[in-house]
Amino acid sequence: MKPVRALLALSITAAAIGLGGCKKEPTPTTTTTGAPTTAPAGETADQFIARVNDEYRKMYPEMTAAQWLSSTYINDDSQLLSAKANERYLAQLNNWIEQAKRFEGQQMSPETARAIQLLKLGTAMPPPKDPAKLEELTKIATRLEGMYGAGTYCTGEGDAKQCRQLGDLEDVLRTSRDYDEQLQAWQGWHTISKPMRGDYTRFVELVNQGARDMGFADTGEMWRSGYDMTPAEMATETDRLWGQVKPLYEQLHCYARTRLEAKYGTDRGHVAGNMLPAHLMGNMWQQDWGNLWDILAPYPNASVPEITTALESQYRATHDAMLAKNPGKRAPAELAQLEQDARLASAKLMSERAQDFYTSLGMQKLPESYWTHTQFIKPRDRDVVCHASAWDMNMAGDVRIKMCIKPNEEDFTTIYHELGHVYYYLAYNKLPPLFQQGAHDGFHEAIGDTIVLSMTPKYLQSIGLAGEQQVSDEAVVNAQMRMALAKVAFLPFGLMIDRWRWGVFDGSIKPADYNKAWWELKAKYQGVAPSTARGEEFFDAGAKYHVPGNTPYTRYFFAHVLQFQFYKALCDASGYKGPLHECSFYGNKEAGARFQAMLSKGASQPWQKTLKELTGGEQMDASAVLEYFGPLQTWLKQQNEGKTCGWQADATAAAPAPATAPVEPSKQEAPKQG
Ligand code: X8Z
Ligand code: ZN
DSSP, rough: OOOOOHHHHHHTTTEEEGOSSSOOOOOOOTTTSSSOOOOOOOOOHHHHHHHHHHHHHHHHHHHHHHHHHHSSSSSSSOOOOHHHHHHHHHHHHHHHHHHHHGTTTTOHHHHHHHHHHHHHHHESSSSSSSSSHHHHHHHHHHHHHHHHOOOEEEEEEEEOOOEEEHHHHHHHHHHHHHHHHHHHHHHHHTTTTTTTHHHHHHHHHHHHHHHHEEEOOSSSHHTTSSSSSSHHHHHHHHHHHHHHHHHHHHHHHHHHHHHHEEEHHHSSSSSSTTTTEEESSSSSSSOGGGGHHHHOSSSSTOOOOOOHHHHHHHHEEEEEEHHHHSSOOHHHHHHHHHHHHHHHHHHHHHHHHHHHHHHHHTTTOHHHHHHHHHOSSSSSSSOOOOOEEEESSSSSSSSEEEOOHHHHHHHHHHHHHHHHHHHHHHHHHSSGGGSSSSSSSSHHHHHHHHHHTTHHHHHEEEETOOOOOOOOOOHHHHOOOOOHHHHTHHHHHHHHHHHHHHHHHTTOGGGGGGGHHHHHIIIIIIOOOOOSSSOOOGGGGGGTTTTTOOOHHHHHHHHHHHHHHHHHHHHTTTTTTTTTTGGOTOOOOHHHHHHHHHHTTSSSHHHHHHHHHHHHSSSSOHHHHHHHHHHHHHHHHHHTTTTSOOOTTTSOOOOOOOSSOOOOSSSSSOOOOO
């Protein structure tokens, strides 16, 4: 997240103003002297909003530059600059919001009324009015994100000392199937957030002060206010959508547990209560199970649209070609540089592939500055925030992404995701700054993912990343499973993070129970549990980027529903007639034009209207998810027949019972049969 994302991310995360997806918030501005601007006498509401847009546009590039710097060069100096920039933005935001009060109850154009509404939600980090508290808040926020980015886990001493960062530890979860090795990697990463607990506790107090200063009950209520409906209605929407997809998730959970038990044994393949062991899911947060393909593949002998192997061999070919250019002996430093060069070349190739999908729809090529300014790979000489993000640096074409790309499927699809943000920025750059955001934040997160749904086996074959695809029921189930491990596995995770934060912000989860509540929610929604006790000496929420980065997370849950609605609408627009899961609108200009029309609306009208223009409906609705996964759900039911599905969420996740404890029939989650 920065500028947009930047704007968002930094905790400034200004929602309205530019909160896009994984974008940072645009840090609104002040004058060039840093002093908040004052309102001219006799100014009308329309004039006020025109001035805010103007001031915002002017202050924006400096703020995003500071945020970009602190995310790509983590050190005390860049953090100081970034915290100061945030502080200035938030002070100005408070100032604008104060000035807007003059117009309450007055006649004004609907656009101006909407812009004022968006202004009040201009950050995910509501700033306290007290300047000392604001300064404290921006420092804490910057420090928390820096701690995450620099997080390192070391073992051993002296010559045997080994230090690993998130990427190395994720590699272990992706590739190792050794129970203890994975446990060590998982536990190792979760040591980095222990020191965040104090800062986070104070952070919550300070943002809640800011939320109250703005008239909200707490920060969670403010976050729920950005959806053109009441906060209570928004929360009800999440329950309704979860109710639609939960049976599908439960089937997938049941299947995964059965396979894990076959792999690791009935004592280690699940945790008490029939829950999935947190460290065995191939992903640090159990939000995407795609790395467990070796364990979960339905038909290993049928064709599989697996692309990591192809991406790795492309990287190796690039590397070897570079090596062959100048044969001979090389010093270790030269070899390391060559490897870095090959990684960069391969990451750029992956990005070109992603760009090609968008241009095939009739969208523009990425500007030259994207290629020169993007952070494609992890630098060797400094700490950076590797968590992927997309940035709009100046609302005028300086767009880039920040990633630490490796040649694997997850990173490949993440590039498509990030470019979704980038193309949204480019499409709405012509709007007034206050409207330069997604229709709601879930829209921003859904754009690139909609494209990912179009990456069918046939598309992957056409770009040379997958071999000849058979036409068989087995191949269909394989392809569906591959998508479900990313998309369906994610759904409860997409909900639980903000269920936790809503509770933290409204005080129903106390600091003394942060970890207990975290694991209760992991158990309730995901059916996931740690295999060793996680008491309050840990702060496991902080080991997920969006918590120290203060990025609201319900947007991703909504996005995982919306992307299927968008995809279905674009498939229809392209004239496609077959089963939904086989559609790819790659190369279809009509679908591209419809997509672009939606993007260019930004936040200029209620999202319900924008959704209707694309899909014909005004509600988020998971029926397209269920339609898409219809064949897989039928197959999963057959596989799970006769099994006791579901899990017992109250099997005390924070202090797990022995894995061999007898499992009682599920209470909260009714046992599911086939
Ligand atoms: O944070 C992201 C993107 C940037 S907006 C890489 N995502 C969520 C996550 O990684 O937790 C995309 C899917 C969910
Ligand atoms: Zn995103």
